[in-house]
Amino acid sequence: MIKKRLFFEPEIKKDGLAKIEEAYEKIIKEMKEGISGYYDLPVNQDSIVEEIYDFISKNHYLSNNLIKDLVVIGIGGSSLGTRAIDTLLKFSHNRNIVNIHFLENLDPLYLTNSIKKIDLSRAFIVVISKSGTTIETISITKYIFSLMQDPIKGLDLEHKIAVITDKDSPLDRLAVERGWKTFHIPKNVGGRFSVLCPVGLFPLAVLGYDVRELLEGAKIMRDEFLTQGTKLLMFKKAYYYYKNRKKKNINILFSYSSMFEAFNKWYIQLWGESLGKKRKDTERVGLTPIGLIGSIDQHSFLQLIVEGPKDKTVTFLKLKNFELPITVPHISLPYLETTDFVNGRRFQTIINTQCDATMESIMEADVPVDLIEINELNENSAGYLIYYFELLTSAVGTMLDIDTYNQPGVEKGKQKLKIKLSK
Numbered sequence: 001m002i003k004k005r006l007f008f009e010p011e012i013k014k015d016g017l018a019k020i021e022e023a024y025e026k027i028i029k030e031m032k033e034g035i036s037g038y039y040d041l042p043v044n045q046d047s048i049v050e051e052i053y054d055f056i057s058k059n060h061y062l063s064n065n066l067i068k069d070l071v072v073i074g075i076g077g078s079s080l081g082t083r084a085i086d087t088l089l090k091f092s093h094n095r096n097i098v099n100i101h102f103l104e105n106l107d108p109l110y111l112t113n114s115i116k117k118i119d120l121s122r123a124f125i126v127v128i129s130k131s132g133t134t135i136e137t138i139s140i141t142k143y144i145f146s147l148m149q150d151p152i153k154g155l156d157l158e159h160k161i162a163v164i165t166d167k168d169s170p171l172d173r174l175a176v177e178r179g180w181k182t183f184h185i186p187k188n189v190g191g192r193f194s195v196l197c198p199v200g201l202f203p204l205a206v207l208g209y210d211v212r213e214l215l216e217g218a219k220i221m222r223d224e225f226l227t228q229g230t231k232l233l234m235f236k237k238a239y240y241y242y243k244n245r246k247k248k249n250i251n252i253l254f255s256y257s258s259m260f261e262a263f264n265k266w267y268i269q270l271w272g273e274s275l276g277k278k279r280k281d282t283e284r285v286g287l288t289p290i291g292l293i294g295s296i297d298q299h300s301f302l303q304l305i306v307e308g309p310k311d312k313t314v315t316f317l318k319l320k321n322f323e324l325p326i327t328v329p330h331i332s333l334p335y336l337e338t339t340d341f342v343n344g345r346r347f348q349t350i351i352n353t354q355c356d357a358t359m360e361s362i363m364e365a366d367v368p369v370d371l372i373e374i375n376e377l378n379e380n381s382a383g384y385l386i387y388y389f390e391l392l393t394s395a396v397g398t399m400l401d402i403d404t405y406n407q408p409g410v411e412k413g414k415q416k417l418k419i420k421l422s423k
């Protein structure tokens with residue numbers, strides 16, 4: 001179960017209600033017309049899920065536990081979602097013992113040392129790229145091939161590789177020619193919104209997670225949206241972000257568990273790439289996303305929130321049940337008696353009370369706060385959370401009147417790179 005609370009009351013007048021209504025209608029239109037396909041992923045991936053499990057069960061290496069390392073080659077939306085969900089759930093009972101490696105960056109130090117940890121003779125490679133041409137992904141793929149036994153004929157590779165890309169992309173054509181297993185990304189599903197299609201479903205299924213349950217969690221959020229409509233608290237929050245975009249242009253996600261490290265990164269990409277845009281009226285809009293981990297960042301960033309410029313809103317993510325009963329032992333250390341007030345307390349109680357205490361102190365500093373409280377981490381709650389943040393992004397994007405799903409700002413750099421390296 002996931003509870004959401006808003007600890008501030010956005011002032012919503014008549015025009016505000018109209019804006020919310022309009023945003024809701026736009027989202028319904030985007031959903032119906034397939035402008036973005038992510039909306040329907042929780043309800044249209046059944047046959048893909050079957051295909052994924054069928055492939056896994058028939059693949060000699062995957063079904064007989066002959067794979068030690070799962071190597072995901074992809075960047076941005078092609079890897080962050082899978083990483084987020086695996087980090088959230090990696091200590092759950094469903095996870096099998098395959099090591100996962102995300103090869104994303106061209107940094108040779110990182111690459112060389114990451115590859116050293118992989119047993120390439122017992123690795124399964126998943127190349128993920130919507131465009132099929134991303135320079136990081138393709139360069140790393142070539143490098144990995146060069147280290148494997150038969151890169152040209154792809155003899156042994158044939159059953160140890162899967163490619164996830166758009167139908168007919170250059171990478172798809174290569175995969176089809178070589179006879180590698182391919183899964184397609186729906187054309188209308190953008191990279192950062194793609195974790196609930198094969199981009200995330202395939203690697204997560206290989207890791208042993210119940211991806212049907214992941215989709216079920218997302219469906220619960222989708223149903224909430226369809227039944228509650230503009231009454232969803234999310235719309236109030238989105239409207240506040242829209243209305244105060246100039247004064248409160250920084251959104252902080254303060255997550256109270258280290259399991260949210262990668263989720264925060266996924267959120268930063270989703271929020272940053274989707275909402276940082278030039279509007280038609282040439283206003284440059286954007287709500288800078290920041291991801292913090294509690295309690296660690298209480299010792300670094302909190303001061304800036306409480307006493308720095310009042311340009312921020314904070315969303316707390318709190319995990320109610322860590323399912324681990326460890327406690328601070330009843331040990332009184334000489335000179336450290338003042339810390340004994342936590343003796344006998346569960347670590348879970350302490351971290352969650354830290355979350356409450358930080359929340360209160362931030363509210364007292366007159367900073368808008370909301371809370372998302374998750375009962376426990378599992379596939380269902382992960383799916384719900386993913387869909388919640390995607391929907392929130394769409395709601396803010398429609399209010400800002402921008403194209404939430406493109407990213408023209410990152411193209412220029414890519415073109416310049418090509419010119420520089422083609423010389």
Ligand code: PA5
Nearest residue numbers: 076077078129130131134191192
């Ligand atoms: O969200 C996006 O569209 C981007 O972050 C892409 O996922 C990223 O640039 C990788 O692109 P591709 O999947 O085409 O390799």
